[in-house]
Amino acid sequence: MAPRPFGDTLAARVAERESQIVLGLDPDPGALWPGIGEPGSSPAASPAQRAAEAVEDHCCALIDAAGPACVAVKPQLACFERLGAPGRTALEAVVRHARDAGLLVIADGKRGDIDVTACAYAQALFGGVETPFGEVSGLGADLATVNPLMGGDAVEPFVSAARAAGAGVLLLVRTSNPGATDVEDLELAGGGSVWERLARLVDELGRSGVGDGPLSDVGAVLGATAPGHIERGRELMPRAVFLLPGVGAQGGRVEDLSAAFAPGRAGGLVSASRSIAGAYLAGGGDPAQAALVEAERLRAMAWKLG
Amino acid sequence: MAPRPFGDTLAARVAERESQIVLGLDPDPGALWPGIGEPGSSPAASPAQRAAEAVEDHCCALIDAAGPACVAVKPQLACFERLGAPGRTALEAVVRHARDAGLLVIADGKRGDIDVTACAYAQALFGGVETPFGEVSGLGADLATVNPLMGGDAVEPFVSAARAAGAGVLLLVRTSNPGATDVEDLELAGGGSVWERLARLVDELGRSGVGDGPLSDVGAVLGATAPGHIERGRELMPRAVFLLPGVGAQGGRVEDLSAAFAPGRAGGLVSASRSIAGAYLAGGGDPAQAALVEAERLRAMAWKLG
Numbered sequence: 001m002a003p004r005p006f007g008d009t010l011a012a013r014v015a016e017r018e019s020q021i022v023l024g025l026d027p028d029p030g031a032l033w034p035g036i037g038e039p040g041s042s043p044a045a046s047p048a049q050r051a052a053e054a055v056e057d058h059c060c061a062l063i064d065a066a067g068p069a070c071v072a073v074k075p076q077l078a079c080f081e082r083l084g085a086p087g088r089t090a091l092e093a094v095v096r097h098a099r100d101a102g103l104l105v106i107a108d109g110k111r112g113d114i115d116v117t118a119c120a121y122a123q124a125l126f127g128g129v130e131t132p133f134g135e136v137s138g139l140g141a142d143l144a145t146v147n148p149l150m151g152g153d154a155v156e157p158f159v160s161a162a163r164a165a166g167a168g169v170l171l172l173v174r175t176s177n178p179g180a181t182d183v184e185d186l187e188l189a190g191g192g193s194v195w196e197r198l199a200r201l202v203d204e205l206g207r208s209g210v211g212d213g214p215l216s217d218v219g220a221v222l223g224a225t226a227p228g229h230i231e232r233g234r235e236l237m238p239r240a241v242f243l244l245p246g247v248g249a250q251g252g253r254v255e256d257l258s259a260a261f262a263p264g265r266a267g268g269l270v271s272a273s274r275s276i277a278g279a280y281l282a283g284g285g286d287p288a289q290a291a292l293v294e295a296e297r298l299r300a301m302a303w304k305l306g
Numbered sequence: 307m308a309p310r311p312f313g314d315t316l317a318a319r320v321a322e323r324e325s326q327i328v329l330g331l332d333p334d335p336g337a338l339w340p341g342i343g344e345p346g347s348s349p350a351a352s353p354a355q356r357a358a359e360a361v362e363d364h365c366c367a368l369i370d371a372a373g374p375a376c377v378a379v380k381p382q383l384a385c386f387e388r389l390g391a392p393g394r395t396a397l398e399a400v401v402r403h404a405r406d407a408g409l410l411v412i413a414d415g416k417r418g419d420i421d422v423t424a425c426a427y428a429q430a431l432f433g434g435v436e437t438p439f440g441e442v443s444g445l446g447a448d449l450a451t452v453n454p455l456m457g458g459d460a461v462e463p464f465v466s467a468a469r470a471a472g473a474g475v476l477l478l479v480r481t482s483n484p485g486a487t488d489v490e491d492l493e494l495a496g497g498g499s500v501w502e503r504l505a506r507l508v509d510e511l512g513r514s515g516v517g518d519g520p521l522s523d524v525g526a527v528l529g530a531t532a533p534g535h536i537e538r539g540r541e542l543m544p545r546a547v548f549l550l551p552g553v554g555a556q557g558g559r560v561e562d563l564s565a566a567f568a569p570g571r572a573g574g575l576v577s578a579s580r581s582i583a584g585a586y587l588a589g590g591g592d593p594a595q596a597a598l599v600e601a602e603r604l605r606a607m608a609w610k611l612g
Binding site (some may be wrong): 047131132133137149151152153162172173176179183271 | 335354357392457493504507
């Protein structure tokens, strides 16, 4: 039996949790919440093991604190990869903790490669791989970010693997960083820009992945720092889930995002990392309490819009 | 003291080994060399551990066999990531084995992300990260592939970290897959194509990374499947090292690559994976012997050109 299409899963989860907020997990071992990692594990553990355990504790505490106001977590794979094998173990534990808390998981790794390699990445991110030694599970992500520079054939294996697992993919379309103007905003000889072409790719790949509701299993990353792109993106990608990073630390504002929610509340996922985890730095007080207050503030603002 | 610039390191290594061949390591646990992984480790080991050990053995055997005809190895990070934490441990062991064999290491992960995240990836790939728990080493790669879709500010942290470690980066410019026409080949309103714009970015970023010799520490991935791109790429990037994948299984031919070697023999690195590891499947005989024969055949052809 085919799994439930991801768009329907997401719409149900957003309705159930009354939230479109994605809790970004970008742990820096040098800037964890106070008290985390201090006594630490056995002195025999390596720096990588101790740092990875502390990062895991930090992420789990953040999930416990702010998770109730969120629909998903978004671990930044780079932050775990820099801690080697213990980092991967920590990532898997954080993913389990998030699932147990009822949250969806967006693996933010921005992968992309040719056919067989894209299949291998998709195995790592979604269902896993059959080997002569038994099945090796993947991360079990519900969504993964994918870089489409190499074109459709480099993206399709991610879409197929996600669809088979009832998950989805989010292609980079127009990102939130200043350098997005270098390539993504270039104007094409045939009209439109590179990012608009990427948006069309999202729409094409997602057509066969729509469930009972309006949303597809191929979505887009659109920076929340430039609201005009969200309106234009919605014209080009009527069925796509938009992941909207850049709120808070990068300057994006929730109130500018309403076009994202045209196909329903699950049409836009508002991602915030530093503004939630670091809320106590600005306002003082308990990190967990400050994180919940900030996540709940974002949740209420976004929920009013869509 | 600043480390030796990567272009000079590479030129010296190519001269010493008389080779421009890069041994691709794309291990598939279901298609390892005969005899590898069969009795296996303790029965208590998980499928991921057993698969990762077998993959490590396979890669080390391949390095022992074909390494003498090569200048570098190129582990495909996806193939290790799909084996979880044991896969990362295997990757680190393979990297050590390659270094001990006198080979450079090209980490092929095609990463790319905004500033702080790019820094985290660079820590994972190159020198490592300082944490309150002690220093956590990175992979210690000599080169890493980077995806420039997000623009210059998403690439610069990789360049800085590589340069500080005496290593280099390779930006995706024009890849070897059919889908490269979808985005990379799009013609721009201002003239030229997306990939030519990426080539200019390589050239700009690399200007400050040239050593005593002609080569810079910012290079380009240019598919060996379309020789015209290599000539044009050399015009646009006179100082860049070109990584040339697509020889063999993907249809590229060594004899079409001579433009790559205009700035000297180290100007072009010819990458082959399946055609070396799987040489015994076509020709029969011992996998190790067949791999060496194929690697040596490629080495001699490329050496004659440049």
